[in-house]
Amino acid sequence: MSLRKPWLFLPSKLAHDLSPYGLELYSLLKGSDTTPVWNPFSFKNLIFKNRLGIAGGVDKNADHLEAWRRVGCGFIEVGTVTPQPQSPNPGVIMNRDVQAQAVWNKMGFPSEGAKEVYYNIKKFKSHASTPVFVNIGKNRVTENADAHKDYSELISHFSDIADTFVVNISSPNTKGLRDLASRENFTAFIAPIRKHYDDLKLTQPLFLKLSPDLDQEGQENVLKGSMDHGFDGFILTNTTLDRTHTPHFPTEGGVSGKPLKEKSIQALNSAKNIILKQNEKKCLISVGGVMTADDVFERISLGADLVQVYSTLVFEGPGFFRKVSKLATLRQQDSAK
Numbered sequence: 001m002s003l004r005k006p007w008l009f010l011p012s013k014l015a016h017d018l019s020p021y022g023l024e025l026y027s028l029l030k031g032s033d034t035t036p037v038w039n040p041f042s043f044k045n046l047i048f049k050n051r052l053g054i055a056g057g058v059d060k061n062a063d064h065l066e067a068w069r070r071v072g073c074g075f076i077e078v079g080t081v082t083p084q085p086q087s088p089n090p091g092v093i094m095n096r097d098v099q100a101q102a103v104w105n106k107m108g109f110p111s112e113g114a115k116e117v118y119y120n121i122k123k124f125k126s127h128a129s130t131p132v133f134v135n136i137g138k139n140r141v142t143e144n145a146d147a148h149k150d151y152s153e154l155i156s157h158f159s160d161i162a163d164t165f166v167v168n169i170s171s172p173n174t175k176g177l178r179d180l181a182s183r184e185n186f187t188a189f190i191a192p193i194r195k196h197y198d199d200l201k202l203t204q205p206l207f208l209k210l211s212p213d214l215d216q217e218g219q220e221n222v223l224k225g226s227m228d229h230g231f232d233g234f235i236l237t238n239t240t241l242d243r244t245h246t247p248h249f250p251t252e253g254g255v256s257g258k259p260l261k262e263k264s265i266q267a268l269n270s271a272k273n274i275i276l277k278q279n280e281k282k283c284l285i286s287v288g289g290v291m292t293a294d295d296v297f298e299r300i301s302l303g304a305d306l307v308q309v310y311s312t313l314v315f316e317g318p319g320f321f322r323k324v325s326k327l328a329t330l331r332q333q334d335s336a337k
């Protein structure tokens with residue numbers, strides 16, 4: 001642990017609760033009004049000045065959009081947002097292992113609810129062009145049979161300000177959520193959401209966030225099913241239930257960070273192949289175990305259009321975005337030689 005990262009000396013939850021203050025301060029002192037431009041990318045009507053953004057869960061309620069823009073994010077995912085406000089799961093909800101560069105959480109979609117989050121995004125959008133993805137999920141009291149209604153309600157609610165919707169059915173921390181991705185349930189869940197989306201005549205992309213714990217057949221089923229329903233891209237992956245590298249964490253909850261790296265890369269590779277076989281062009285967003293600036297470029301070289309981070313921010317802090325843009329500049333200079 002280094003004195004340059006004093007938050008690593010604090011208990012995990014306290015460091016997490018104080019991090020918004022650190023972010024705001026850092027963005028004022030070291031941030032910039034201009035988003036660094038490297039490997040710019042466009043998809044549908046969206047323009048990304050660079051390919052690195054924050055993952056779902058980092059800014060659940062869109063409270064710090066301006067700070068994330070100032071530290072150098074090329075895009076920002078907010079949420080998971082639920083229709084109604086809800087509190088976190090009871091008990092200990094997060095921990096970290098600095099040695100293993102791993103984070104464990106079982107937060108369970110704590111959310112201020114759609115109304116509050118809408119207001120925060122609206123304020124940001126009045127002056128900023130950074131793409132904002134809205135990651136949506138169901139309230140924990142909503143039965144799976146009615147889950148599509150929560151998602152449709154959220155799509156209506158954010159229809160005029162979300163640049164993209166991310167349908168999240170891959171969190172391990174809402175009981176039964178992942179069952180929505182099963183062969184038996186997926187079509188019944190996704191079809192009414194797509195119909196609702198078409199009824200509203202929306203044009204922004206629809207993305208699906210996947211679990212790293214799906215087997216090959218499960219992943220193929222979900223990818224093909226969502227492509228049949230006109231999904232435009234995939235976020236791979238959410239946290240894992242696998243404890244092979246982190247047996248000391250509780251069995252419930254999701255693990256992220258370095259131990260997730262291999263699974264996330266595997267998911268990216270197999271999604272790429274499945275999409276190619278279908279002869280489709282989709283947006284692929286890689287997340288999971290991206291811990292260093294080199295990791296960002298590795299994911300891009302493996303076929304990711306965009307890359308997201310969460311756990312590395314826990315260990316490295318928000319300076320990570322500048323670090324990556326510096327490396328991008330060096331790489332550009334090298335390739336121009």
Ligand SMILES: Cc1cc2nc3c(=O)[nH]c(=O)nc-3n(C[C@H](O)[C@H](O)[C@H](O)COP(=O)(O)O)c2cc1C
Pocket residue numbers: 055056057058060079080094103104105107109135168171209237238239256257258260287288289290308309310311312
């Ligand atoms: C504390 C914590 C909370 C998270 N909350 C959410 C969430 O609300 N919605 C979501 O889709 N993913 C959530 N995630 C998963 C991340 O978006 C990401 O998929 C995962 O952490 C893997 O990336 P990483 O290895 O860079 O952390 C959360 C992750 C952590 C560590």
